[in-house]
Amino acid sequence: MNTTTREQMAYIAGQAADARLNVELETEGMTLNIGPQHPATHGTLRIVARLDGEQVIEAEPIMGYMHRGYEKLTEVRTYPQVTTLINRIDWLGSFANEVPFILAAEQLMEIEAPPRAQWIRTILFELSRIANISLFLGDMGVQLGALTPVFYAFRDREFVLNQIEAVTGGRFHPNFDRIGGLKDDLPAGWIEETREVLGKMRTFCDELEDLLMGNEIFEVRTRGIGIIPADVGLSYGLSGANIRASGVDWDIRRDNPCGLVYDELDWQVWTHPDGDSFARYWVRLQEVREATKMIEQLFDGLPSGPIMAKVPRIIKVPAGEAYVETENPLGAMGYYIVSQGELVPFRVKIRSASFNNLSIAPWLLKGVYVPDIITILASLYFILGDIDR
Amino acid sequence: MGLIESGKMPKPLTKLLNISRRYSLWVYQWGLACCAIEMGATFGSARYDVMRLGVIPFPASPRQADLVVISGTVTDKMAPSIVRLYEQMPDPKYVISMGSCANCGGPYWDSYSVTKGVDQLIPVDVYVPGCPPRPEALLEGIVLLQERIQNEDISARWRGEPIVVN
Numbered sequence: 001m002n003t004t005t006r007e008q009m010a011y012i013a014g015q016a017a018d019a020r021l022n023v024e025l026e027t028e029g030m031t032l033n034i035g036p037q038h039p040a041t042h043g044t045l046r047i048v049a050r051l052d053g054e055q056v057i058e059a060e061p062i063m064g065y066m067h068r069g070y071e072k073l074t075e076v077r078t079y080p081q082v083t084t085l086i087n088r089i090d091w092l093g094s095f096a097n098e099v100p101f102i103l104a105a106e107q108l109m110e111i112e113a114p115p116r117a118q119w120i121r122t123i124l125f126e127l128s129r130i131a132n133i134s135l136f137l138g139d140m141g142v143q144l145g146a147l148t149p150v151f152y153a154f155r156d157r158e159f160v161l162n163q164i165e166a167v168t169g170g171r172f173h174p175n176f177d178r179i180g181g182l183k184d185d186l187p188a189g190w191i192e193e194t195r196e197v198l199g200k201m202r203t204f205c206d207e208l209e210d211l212l213m214g215n216e217i218f219e220v221r222t223r224g225i226g227i228i229p230a231d232v233g234l235s236y237g238l239s240g241a242n243i244r245a246s247g248v249d250w251d252i253r254r255d256n257p258c259g260l261v262y263d264e265l266d267w268q269v270w271t272h273p274d275g276d277s278f279a280r281y282w283v284r285l286q287e288v289r290e291a292t293k294m295i296e297q298l299f300d301g302l303p304s305g306p307i308m309a310k311v312p313r314i315i316k317v318p319a320g321e322a323y324v325e326t327e328n329p330l331g332a333m334g335y336y337i338v339s340q341g342e343l344v345p346f347r348v349k350i351r352s353a354s355f356n357n358l359s360i361a362p363w364l365l366k367g368v369y370v371p372d373i374i375t376i377l378a379s380l381y382f383i384l385g386d387i388d389r
Numbered sequence: 390m391g392l393i394e395s396g397k398m399p400k401p402l403t404k405l406l407n408i409s410r411r412y413s414l415w416v417y418q419w420g421l422a423c424c425a426i427e428m429g430a431t432f433g434s435a436r437y438d439v440m441r442l443g444v445i446p447f448p449a450s451p452r453q454a455d456l457v458v459i460s461g462t463v464t465d466k467m468a469p470s471i472v473r474l475y476e477q478m479p480d481p482k483y484v485i486s487m488g489s490c491a492n493c494g495g496p497y498w499d500s501y502s503v504t505k506g507v508d509q510l511i512p513v514d515v516y517v518p519g520c521p522p523r524p525e526a527l528l529e530g531i532v533l534l535q536e537r538i539q540n541e542d543i544s545a546r547w548r549g550e551p552i553v554v555n
Binding site: 064 | 423430433437464466467470474497503
């Protein structure tokens with residue numbers, strides 16, 4: 001369905017509902033309130049949908065139930081303390097949240113992490129991507145009524161979390177990245193263990209492909225549902241797998257690998273021409289596979305050397321402004337830091353992927369049927385902490 | 390149930406009742422933030438297998454639940470909904486506050502939009518510390534709550550007396 005017919009359909013449905021309100025003994029348009037606590041919304045999102053029978057006339061997401069005031073809190077935290085806080089923005093891929101902030105601070109201080117630190121950063125970045133997206137792969141099944149995949153996801157995700165914990169000491173919130181390098185080196189024997197885990201994750205991907213992608217019900221409920229044309233997606237500021245599933249070949253890892261070593265690897269950006277819910281699922285599944293391959297290449301080429309550059313004991317970032325964006329599991333995430341040469345940042349603007357990814361929801365939900373709301377929201381894949389911050 | 394209302398419960402009957410209540414806790418999952426994922430790992434994954442403790446994590450609504458796990462950051466905007474859903478639960482009801490945010494505000498202790506502790510809104514039985522607590526910690530919290538239920542005199546609870554855990 002292209003743009004014009006979709007808008008026409010929504011218009012006709014709206015007109016019909018409004019006309020019906022004036023006629024006696026007819027059904028009225030209904031308002032359906034989803035949330036703020038609903039398992040299908042990945043946290044505390046509330047969606048108010050105006051319905052005409054089974055069809056959505058308009059849907060409005062109401063955010064702010066998870067607003068914790070990050071941008072204000074960073075103004076009273078020193079730079080090392082900020083990383084503790086920003087771990088918790090996108091809680092499924094925590095390490096990936098730290099990296100752009102640290103890179104922006106390093107850019108202002110004009111220091112560069114040693115090569116080994118950059119490689120380990122990239123390894124952990126991709127591991128957190130696997131930990132994040134593998135949960136999505138199971139969760140999407142659960143929201144469409146298939147319970148098995150989520151149990152597989154939780155089972156195999158534990159292996160990845162164990163490996164992250166072995167390096168950083170934290171299952172969820174590593175707080176491992178430092179300005180100028182990393183807190184610690186990799187423990188002995190970790191690489192061999194992780195190779196085994198990567199094999200398990202590849203098996204997990206194969207299993208899900210068998211379980212879900214060949215499933216007729218899954219295909220019927222996802223194919224052709226929630227189509228995002230490339231131009232519309234770009235105008236709403238979509239990023240990550242959501243825009244790659246619409247056929248846009250855009251990946252910050254390849255196009256601007258600032259501070260991370262993606263340009264030394266042999267890998268591929270996956271896109272899908274369809275732009276529907278199925279395409280978004282497919283692209284994310286391929287990304288997990290690609291990430292396992294990337295980590296193995298990173299292990300093969302891991303350089304030796306120090307993991308920390310020379311950094312003053314008390315970190316004062318010189319006055320200036322810097323913006324660094326990386327390709328996080330959910331999409332493009334960036335930090336705009338304004339420093340005035342003090343212990344704390346003067347102002348931090350956080351560009352998180354989910355906020356923009358969700359902003360297309362009112363457009364996308366217009367004219368769809370009620371069960372498809374769940375499919376579309378699940379396939380857009382946002383995390384509430386990443387939206388509200 | 391005239392015995393309970395009159396406040397006279399024979400000891401063996403109390404014990405029997407408490408064993409039944411202890412091992413059939415229907416828990417409503419209130420996932421708010423990071424802790425929700427650890428709670429999901431506890432309740433949803435085969436590795437931690439919460440059902441061996443007699444905890445059933447799948448009530449369809451709070452009206453069927455005995456226990457609610459508040460996991461994650463409680464914001465001021467969310468607070469009225471929490472009170473409302475707590476009031477919908479049938480008595481006797483128990484609350485586990487999971488994670489530093491729900492206990493006391495956690496890393497957002499100086500935030501303008503976060504409620505510093507869910508115990509300002511509803512009574513809490515067990516606090517599970519951690520940011521986020523590991524699944525094992527949540528299991529420990531559930532076991533502690535079960536011990537508490539075992540030592541509880543249901544008629545005393547109906548009279549509103551404080552619970553004394555031996």
